[in-house]
Amino acid sequence: MDSPTTDVTPKASISRVTSKEVAVAAGVHQSTVSRALRGDPGVADSTRSMIKELAQALGYVPNRSARTLREQGSRVVGVMVDNLDNPFYHLLLAHIHRGVSEAGYSTVLLVDPLHRRADFSRLERLLDSSLDGLVVSTAALDSDTPSRLVQQGIPIVLAVRSVPGLDVDIVEPDNMAAGREAARHLSELGHESIAVIMGPAVVSTSAERLRGVLDVAGDAIAPENIVHGQYSHDSGQSLLQRVMQRKDPPTAIIAGNDIIAIGVLDSARRAGIRVPEDLSIIGFDDIPMSSWHSFRLTTVHQDVQGMAIQAARCLIESIQNPDHRPAHYRYPASLTVRGTTAPPSAAQPPR
Amino acid sequence: MDSPTTDVTPKASISRVTSKEVAVAAGVHQSTVSRALRGDPGVADSTRSMIKELAQALGYVPNRSARTLREQGSRVVGVMVDNLDNPFYHLLLAHIHRGVSEAGYSTVLLVDPLHRRADFSRLERLLDSSLDGLVVSTAALDSDTPSRLVQQGIPIVLAVRSVPGLDVDIVEPDNMAAGREAARHLSELGHESIAVIMGPAVVSTSAERLRGVLDVAGDAIAPENIVHGQYSHDSGQSLLQRVMQRKDPPTAIIAGNDIIAIGVLDSARRAGIRVPEDLSIIGFDDIPMSSWHSFRLTTVHQDVQGMAIQAARCLIESIQNPDHRPAHYRYPASLTVRGTTAPPSAAQPPR
């Protein structure tokens, strides 16, 4: 396997049985097989059942590529995410799946790690026209992938992430409002020194949540207490260490999402920092894990289901109606207070 | 807030541009366009670059279905899992993706919830021939889906789950050995009353791990202390409650996998049961989450990467070589002791 990519031409390893072969076996024309199996009325019942049995026996399965080519559509849509580790996407996927299923569409999932750009071309090639549409939930602000896809003529919907200057449906949380909610909660508790541990700066959720936070609590946040990393547990864990090493450590952390927040929480516990007595932590998304007893994370809830269903609706609509006019949907955020936020302790713990 | 953007450019009805249209624009035959773009030597350099520019400008993208139909292969493989919530699969996926990428294949992910059988038909239809192969990591022991797929002539590999009586490649952990490891660890610590909280009984990993456990520690496990549920946090959480309500609650829990184990751990903490002092917990898989500071779960490690790479290799091999003879690979298990197991408190001096 360490040999360089030898260009082996893709070859059908197995001879699949075609409708023509069924036709020969049945003693009818191939078109009759097609009609019989598709339920066309112009076939005698006796012929139809005979063909059906024969097809079954021979293990006939229609070739999807041929059908797609002929029917100009596959009735399969893709959902593209950059990350499987964030459970937020699992719900999103499940609900998008449900939504498009009702319209008779199937779903495949494309995973496209942000950091591995080299895979983009392969992904794009994959899509071109075997998919009828695509929900993209992965685009960095500076990515041109969505626009390339749009140019290819594939209906797409941007979910949870947004990219400016694109004439497509966008379904996203109201990130700025969410950021404001988080900041207001901490302010009202009395925190005056807050650090923000965000995800990648190029992702819309990060940038907008941060703006909302600064809107409300800008005064409590020193510029060096704003740090960016990945949307991951590891990232939250290591960035907390960095932030707490400063001379005046903050009394509260706003994390870019719940995964980061949980990393922060783990990191704090490991360092012997008490949460929420010594340090308050708040996240975004309200993934199921956040309510687990070991975490009980305060967070800003997002309506995943609502967004997923809307995204599915938009996608189906823009597939079926060429005159569909793209719209921009924003979903409100709501604070969910659990056990990781509290007023700052009166006396700063001397260390 | 969520007002649709009013000023929308009328969506240009997108007709996908074909190689023939490019040919007309370039003043050559369609076949020349195809050759030029595919790098066929029989095209003059000047013609080639002219066509390339034109194709670019027109936004030409080859139709995948047509190409697949013509080339008898799509160079796309699928990975089918029943569940996205188990991070174990994320690594599996990532490594399978890497493996098949090296051979020039792309990956799509099919999610097929065990409990929603109705979706099966749609999934099968989805596959038929737009995929060159499939890694199945979802089959219940009694499922006939894999055999149906085999009958359709799609090369498949079973990963991490197995189904008896199928002439395909199987790559799985040595579940019985893993079960024995877990049981031996608890026995050596002195536990004499153990409960087993497993996943669905119909899944091979569950059945086999249980058999391994009973092999070693059958005497310590009362029949009513063997329970089955889902591979989920919720399931672990609620099943622990049920198990601990009995008259003689066990001093240790063997969970079907790490997700269940963490559910058990959360449940124990919520009930005020100290872990590991009052209750030892052990899981399987060693997912990344298990090493988080909040859990520090003792578990039986599985070589995900090794299995994923082997599965990828097998799949590619059986796609490219029609005479491929299926094999059965078993990967060893190794105990990873962390903080959730200890001798039962009665046998241990107070700390």
Added chain:
DNA sequence: CATCTATGCGCAATCGTATGCGCAATCTCT
């Protein structure tokens, strides 16, 4: 019994791409 209609099925074109083959134009060499 002849004519009309409905029914059942075959013929052939089509979707977009890839490719073997053949013909024409250009180039090479004596």
Added chain:
DNA sequence: AGAGATTGCGCATACGATTGCGCATAGATG
């Protein structure tokens, strides 16, 4: 300069399924 070798491109077909159209056969009707 003429014959052969080479190059560049068009023609036609195949991949497998769907579908409009038309023809034949059966049954119905006067």
